[in-house]
Amino acid sequence: MGFLSDIGGFIMTPLYYAISGILLGWHELLSTFLDPEGGLSWALSIIGLTLVIRIMLIPLFVKQIKSQRNMQLIQPKVKELQKKYGHDRQKLGEETMKLYKDAGTNPFASCLPLILQMPIFFALFRILDQAAKNQSGRGFLTDARATDFAESKIFGKIPISESFWEARTWGPTPDAIVMIVAVILVISMTATTFTTQRQLMSKNMPADAMSGPYAQQQKLLLYILPLVFGISGVAFPIGVLLYWTTSNVWTMGQQFYVIRNNPAPGTPAFKAKQDRDRAKGKDLKGSEEPGAAGPSGEAEGDRRPSVRPQPKRQTKAQRQSGQRPAGGPPQNPNLIKKKQGGGR
Template identity: 30%
Template structure:
């Protein structure tokens, strides 16, 4: 079922490794890490437009909350009519709730796909999805798009002295798949632990940036506060999950993450930080332009000082 995703991820990684190999040694750890970073850039660049649409949709949804609340109250005894009117309002406002899920729906398969592809370079283990291959068979078995030579290149590549598909909790019997065992679990920990902490910290800070924007918009009156205690509680829970729960999951599951995957997560978070700032600035500018346009339209249609406002109804009656 997930094979198309695995082939797609391995194809993108293969492409960038080939590109990088024109400049760097194709068998070096740096060339493979750079290929992983460029894979990250490729995926995230593809998601810039959906993320921008998601942000615009979120603002429109906040704007139409009072109307949605009025529909709920008016049709509280008629669920079918409530859903019909809600969809009608969403269409009028140009809001598509499903579109907001696209970035997450794309990023999760990418994460899972890259995790699997990197793990599949070394299939000498016996747990989980491992095949229990012998060292020789593993080194001579293709990995999706990657041929035998590329599999061996990846297995023998080192970054800071450790293999890219090694991880802290890797069983000792899998070490032999990397050719010469010139590393220890301590070395893997020395490389992986700082990367895990960087990813945890970056995830926390990206969440803090998003929450700070929410609070700033509420203080400026651009976004209304939750309409009841239940909604306020739900928002607080969501914010706490973003700030602490997600970084906590990364911290405690990081022992299972390959070095290459940690580089993906680190570069992904760096991209997220700058992308969020750019999208926030762009959407805010668009919002200010829209407000200015409405003010100008209101000013041009308002009666001049001393002039009586026109009364269309009076004209019809006369």
């Protein structure tokens, strides 16, 4: 146990310093116009911490999206390999991994942002838990600041370090306000997790990929993850629930933007984008209405093609004398002399 504890401390200690440093930085900034001992300044600091972490994870999110897209696009090839090597699982595994390598994807890359967030999540949980129970700080959070953190209340009523379970069991009577807020945050955390995964499956997965093993994995996660978060959420402090709910909302918005503007080919989102682009093109063409001003400032409907002036008709005497009609083009002198010479 001592060896495992040392390994855990070696991994978590840098996270304690990083998380507490960002948290205190936001708290110092917010304390310029909010009560430094109030729960609102600490709650907003946790939200600020979440935003900083999610911004740092954007490169991984881009890698995750590319990996998910490649996984979707190669599902028909995966099915072909399953039909061809279904009797030989070793060969099937080798050929599948080769296909993943050639496509530049990894079946575990889609879980990478979630996996990397888990140590951060547990580090924040540990900081809040130790501050609430022992008034002891971790990282840059001193014991005095940890005590302020643990005793702070949002709007003077909701302890930031208390959970639904603690509000239900501690004290002579349950703390109804804390329980209600905790339930709202747990439901929000669960709903945003489900919506994010559902959004990916319903809009950004080709029809061929909906029946493959990757789709089965996604369907399993669609229901398992919200269930796990919903059950475990009753033990999370309000501050941790704020972090996880904010992170889920960020993920949902970020994924919505990517699916809308850069969907995978052959998906419902891709077709919807094509329809929007076509409609936008029609709108641009429709804006060029007759009568609109042209480059010269003249209305297009008022323009008329120039008419070439025609010479007036000549009488027989005028043609014989070679007289130039009014408004007509000049006569050819050789033709006039020829006519005057009797046609020689």
